[in-house]
Amino acid sequence: MARRIDAIDWNILRELQGDGRITNVELSQRVGISAPPCLRRVRTLEEEGIIKGYRALLDEKKLGFDLMAFAMVHLVSQAEADLSAFAAQVERWPLVRACWMLSGETDFILLCVAPDLRSFQNFVLELTGAPNVRNVKTALTLKQTKDTAIVPMEGDAP
Numbered sequence: 001m002a003r004r005i006d007a008i009d010w011n012i013l014r015e016l017q018g019d020g021r022i023t024n025v026e027l028s029q030r031v032g033i034s035a036p037p038c039l040r041r042v043r044t045l046e047e048e049g050i051i052k053g054y055r056a057l058l059d060e061k062k063l064g065f066d067l068m069a070f071a072m073v074h075l076v077s078q079a080e081a082d083l084s085a086f087a088a089q090v091e092r093w094p095l096v097r098a099c100w101m102l103s104g105e106t107d108f109i110l111l112c113v114a115p116d117l118r119s120f121q122n123f124v125l126e127l128t129g130a131p132n133v134r135n136v137k138t139a140l141t142l143k144q145t146k147d148t149a150i151v152p153m154e155g156d157a158p
Helices: 007-018 024-031 035-047 080-091 117-128
Strands: 067-075 096-101 108-114 133-140
Touching: 007 024, 007 035, 024 035, 067 080, 067 117, 080 096, 080 108, 108 117, 117 133
Parallel strands: none
Antiparallel strands: 067 108, 067 133, 096 108
16 A cells, blocks of 8 residues: 655655756755655655656757657557557657557557658658558647646645
8 A cells, every 4th residue: 555645745746846956955945854854755755656767858849850740559459469569669669759558449649759741751651560550640730838747736726
């Protein structure tokens, strides 16, 4: 059974989501506890997998990936082995930024980035030729209206 996350832990998580590079001293001051117990709490949250890791958020357009698109993939078979094999293949495609297995008509949705339309088209050709893929529908993004990697915190409005 998972332990209950208390108000201090919630505050630690909220602060780290806002700035993952904050020092432990600054974090402890913001959440109102001294540095040693703050560090112990952060390490516990990491060990429990609540904090999965830390990373820099990069601007894909400034790095030359001007196209962002979604690919909706429908497989021929939804047997566990086929779903797992496709998920493993997705890990090997560098243009796939994120992937979700879905319920319903679409088996997987892939968030893709590419430097240009031709590169994305070449990827789609590879994707449609992958084993067990029945069909692929794509949607090019026009404008991103929200981009946040934030999980809502206790007390935040839904």
